[in-house]
Amino acid sequence: MAKMATQTEGQTRSAFPHRHHNHQRCVDQALGKALSLCEERGARLTSLRRRVLELVWRSHEPVGAYDILEQLQRDGHRAAPPTVYRALEFLRDQGLVHRIESLNAFVGCPYPDESHVSQFLICTACSEVAEIDGTKIRAAASRNAAAAGFAIDRLTIELRGLCARCNAHDQGSSEPHDHAR
Amino acid sequence: MAKMATQTEGQTRSAFPHRHHNHQRCVDQALGKALSLCEERGARLTSLRRRVLELVWRSHEPVGAYDILEQLQRDGHRAAPPTVYRALEFLRDQGLVHRIESLNAFVGCPYPDESHVSQFLICTACSEVAEIDGTKIRAAASRNAAAAGFAIDRLTIELRGLCARCNAHDQGSSEPHDHAR
DNA sequence: TCCCCACTTGATACATTATAACGTTTCTTC
DNA sequence: GAAGAAACGTTATAATGTATCAAGTGGGGA
Numbered sequence: 001m002a003k004m005a006t007q008t009e010g011q012t013r014s015a016f017p018h019r020h021h022n023h024q025r026c027v028d029q030a031l032g033k034a035l036s037l038c039e040e041r042g043a044r045l046t047s048l049r050r051r052v053l054e055l056v057w058r059s060h061e062p063v064g065a066y067d068i069l070e071q072l073q074r075d076g077h078r079a080a081p082p083t084v085y086r087a088l089e090f091l092r093d094q095g096l097v098h099r100i101e102s103l104n105a106f107v108g109c110p111y112p113d114e115s116h117v118s119q120f121l122i123c124t125a126c127s128e129v130a131e132i133d134g135t136k137i138r139a140a141a142s143r144n145a146a147a148a149g150f151a152i153d154r155l156t157i158e159l160r161g162l163c164a165r166c167n168a169h170d171q172g173s174s175e176p177h178d179h180a181r
Numbered sequence: 182m183a184k185m186a187t188q189t190e191g192q193t194r195s196a197f198p199h200r201h202h203n204h205q206r207c208v209d210q211a212l213g214k215a216l217s218l219c220e221e222r223g224a225r226l227t228s229l230r231r232r233v234l235e236l237v238w239r240s241h242e243p244v245g246a247y248d249i250l251e252q253l254q255r256d257g258h259r260a261a262p263p264t265v266y267r268a269l270e271f272l273r274d275q276g277l278v279h280r281i282e283s284l285n286a287f288v289g290c291p292y293p294d295e296s297h298v299s300q301f302l303i304c305t306a307c308s309e310v311a312e313i314d315g316t317k318i319r320a321a322a323s324r325n326a327a328a329a330g331f332a333i334d335r336l337t338i339e340l341r342g343l344c345a346r347c348n349a350h351d352q353g354s355s356e357p358h359d360h361a362r
Numbered sequence: 363t364c365c366c367c368a369c370t371t372g373a374t375a376c377a378t379t380a381t382a383a384c385g386t387t388t389c390t391t392c
Numbered sequence: 393g394a395a396g397a398a399a400c401g402t403t404a405t406a407a408t409g410t411a412t413c414a415a416g417t418g419g420g421g422a
Contacts, residue, residue: 015328015329015330015331016329016331101282101283101337101339102282102337119322119325121326121329121331123331124334130329130331132325132326132329133325134322134325136321136324136325137318137321137322137325137338139321140317140318140320140321141300141315141318141338141340143317144300144313144314144315144317144318145302145313145340145342147196148196148197148302148311148313148344148345149196149344149345149348150196150197150302150304150311150340150342150343150344150345150348151342151343151348152340152341152342153305153340153341153342153343154340154341154342155338155339155340155341156282156283156337156338156339156340156341157322157336157337157338158282158336158337159322159326159331159333159334159335159336159337160333160334160335160336160337161326161331161332161333161334161335162331162332162334163329163330163331164329164330164331167330167331167332
């Protein structure tokens with residue numbers, strides 16, 4: 001988990017990517033990792049599943065299942081909701097995508113090959129979501145939970161607020177942003 | 182927030198209430214606090230809203246909006262979904278109920294009169310939810326977020342796992358529990 | 363080679379959760 | 393009591409998620 005803040009060489013990333021970052025790199029990297037991970041595990045990354053992963057990675061904004069469905073249909077694919085949900089289930093099982101509970105939507109995981117604790121930063125201005133390491137939070141949560149005799153299985157940590165970029169903008173003006181929803 | 186672990190005198194509560202606790206006390210206390218808080222604030226706790234709060238407090242399990250709707254209708258009330266959602270919105274605004282994002286359901290807040298950070302412990306065996314203080318988690322989350330230049334607005338912390346009681350049962354047997362869903 | 367089996371996908375129907383829009387009632391204030 | 397605001401009723405619909413069963417696909421062993 002030490003490298004969680006570093007992306008491709010030359011493209012360091014601190015939580016939120018830069019506005020004009022080379023997103024194709026994010027996609028390529030995600031698909032590359034997915035491919036090798038699935039091969040390692042003997043999991044079948046079929047073309048449908050691969051396509052859904054690609055669609056989730058179209059941006060750093062969470063994507064709804066029905067947005068994916070619509071795009072698949074535009075591709076000419078005969079898809080119905082279960083198609084999408086099944087693919088998403090597979091991808092989640094493989095740790096390739098996460099579900100943002102408070103948004104009923106999905107984002108790609110940049111660290112599928114590293115065991116980690118997810119903490120999501122959700123920017124309410126630009127709608128982007130960043131995943132950072134929540135190990136320290138898990139520690140704090142565990143202490144609290146242990147005091148109550150609670151045995152943790154899974155942890156959901158989602159923060160709403162403003163990313164650095166949008167926060168900076170808000171200082172000066174209250175205009176809408178580039179890619180606000 | 183110092184008293185968050187203590188309930189009515191004589192009925193100390195460590196996160197999850199006892200199996201055979203006097204739940205009427207929880208209800209009475211919740212309604213009492215709601216009444217005085219709303220009065221203080223000049224908020225109108227109408228009979229509908231009061232009734233919805235009561236229904237949320239029927240147990241320590243999260244309640245779905247449509248469960249509430251059904252119960253209202255059984256009461257003879259002409260209710261439709263917006264009725265329920267509006268009442269819930271009011272109650273949430275007043276801090277009287279919380280929404281559990283990962284369950285799309287609602288629970289009563291035992292501490293509406295204290296400013297606090299919510300951390301939810303969700304037992305997957307008995308379905309009950311306990312709310313404990315997440316101040317330390319907020320601190321950890323804030324440090325992480327600050328490092329990313331993120332300005333936190335709201336925090337969602339939900340833990341799934343086994344409460345002490347169900348965990349103890351699981352050690353010995355794998356039978357279903359009393360009130361598993 | 364061919365069959366069997368497990369896995370994946372297609373297809374239909376339906377369940378669950380949530381909101382938009384607009385009219386009516388009720389409450390408060392003057 | 394009239395005006396305005398807040399709450400509620402009502403209808404319709406949007407958005408999200410599952411159950412179920414049938415059909416296709418691909419790989420390993422007789």
